[in-house]
Amino acid sequence: MTSSQANSPTKAAWFNCQAGVAGDMTLAALVDAGADPQVVGHTIAGLGVDGYALTFERVQRCGVGATWANVVVHQHGDAHEHPHRPVSEIYQLLDNADIPGRVRQRATSVFRQLAEVEGAIHGVAPADIELHEVGALDAIVDVVGVCAALESLDIDELWCSPISVGTGSVTSAHGTIPNPAPATIALLAKAGAPTVGIDTTLEVTTPTGAALMTALAEGFGAAPAMAASSVGYGAGTADVPERANIVQVIVGSRAASEESSDGTDVVLLEANVDDVTGEVLAHAVSKLLRAGAHDAWITPIVMKKGRPAHTVSALCDPSAIDRIRLTLVSETGTLGARASSIKRWPQRRTVTSVDIDGHRIGVKVSDNRLKVEFDDAAKAAEALGLPVRIVLDRATAAASSEPTAKTNSAASDPTP
Numbered sequence: 455m456t457s458s459q460a461n462s463p464t465k466a467a468w469f470n471c472q473a474g475v476a477g478d479m480t481l482a483a484l485v486d487a488g489a490d491p492q493v494v495g496h497t498i499a500g501l502g503v504d505g506y507a508l509t510f511e512r513v514q515r516c517g518v519g520a521t522w523a524n525v526v527v528h529q530h531g532d533a534h535e536h537p538h539r540p541v542s543e544i545y546q547l548l549d550n551a552d553i554p555g556r557v558r559q560r561a562t563s564v565f566r567q568l569a570e571v572e573g574a575i576h577g578v579a580p581a582d583i584e585l586h587e588v589g590a591l592d593a594i595v596d597v598v599g600v601c602a603a604l605e606s607l608d609i610d611e612l613w614c615s616p617i618s619v620g621t622g623s624v625t626s627a628h629g630t631i632p633n634p635a636p637a638t639i640a641l642l643a644k645a646g647a648p649t650v651g652i653d654t655t656l657e658v659t660t661p662t663g664a665a666l667m668t669a670l671a672e673g674f675g676a677a678p679a680m681a682a683s684s685v686g687y688g689a690g691t692a693d694v695p696e697r698a699n700i701v702q703v704i705v706g707s708r709a710a711s712e713e714s715s716d717g718t719d720v721v722l723l724e725a726n727v728d729d730v731t732g733e734v735l736a737h738a739v740s741k742l743l744r745a746g747a748h749d750a751w752i753t754p755i756v757m758k759k760g761r762p763a764h765t766v767s768a769l770c771d772p773s774a775i776d777r778i779r780l781t782l783v784s785e786t787g788t789l790g791a792r793a794s795s796i797k798r799w800p801q802r803r804t805v806t807s808v809d810i811d812g813h814r815i816g817v818k819v820s821d822n823r824l825k826v827e828f829d830d831a832a833k834a835a836e837a838l839g840l841p842v843r844i845v846l847d848r849a850t851a852a853a854s855s856e857p858t859a860k861t862n863s864a865a866s867d868p869t870p
Contacts, residue, residue, distance in 0.1 A: 474658025477596030487686025543860030646746015
């Protein structure tokens, strides 16, 4: 990061998902907050697909003025059919699209998150998954439209409130399923996103909305400290009497000097254990990360009477302390845990991906280095019959040659 970048403020957006979140509501909220609808429409047109119309309308939800994003897809054949696409086709669509690099990166990360979750649910490799409702054209328009609106507002960071979910059941391409949908709750659980249940059978949070927040948000909880410059309200389709069916977004600036000098407040939770096996310790670290810890690790120590033991540590946001502490206690069986408040200074980075012989591999890009996602490289190496070091080298070289990997370093990864 150059000195001029270090001294410039960071543009941030915080989404209040008190009534849930969906792709069209997120897009509408950003347009309501000042994103240029023409820029959004032009960017979506860069996908080179047709068969849809996108309009923005002013509406009221419980007396609150809001914008409604209406995506109309021209039906072909059965009007009740849910069109779907292989995720590989969506990746190719994004790769070939005439769109800004950061829009491509963000949209790809959203569909990558969806593919991983859907693959785990259906027992299919993420690269082979076919996305149904979220692979339909209207969902693609929503995702790319949101990323285009973020670019129009020059948003560097996204933050998100706890996300509301409904109850009962909903109808999907697979039939009647629980509400929230399996993909929705899997996305929220994977990111450690806090949820709030509300007594409604409406699908207030959709897989597309959950994927946008979990793939793009830096963290979940109260709004970060920032100087607000605009606010927007995106309306859902249903106008229910008891709750404003809207997503609120607050856009503002966060002082870079505060971020670099003061750091971010986090909590370090720890427990000493001397009667837990290595397998259980490894599982505990995995569970802590899935529960939303920024990082988790094990340190060998010596306790009283010279007994070998381990300290299990987890780093998390203050808002997640109860959830992480309960996970630490339940997974290790410790009789007590301790906490201390510390600062951290995560380095700004971009998450992008490259294609190696048909296998998509994630790459983290910062001003000082590229880091290939090892698990992705290992899977590709196994499928291609190559040493993993060769795939790592090829992915690094491919990412280094991408101009967007060097210039679009505004998005940040929440891990330290």
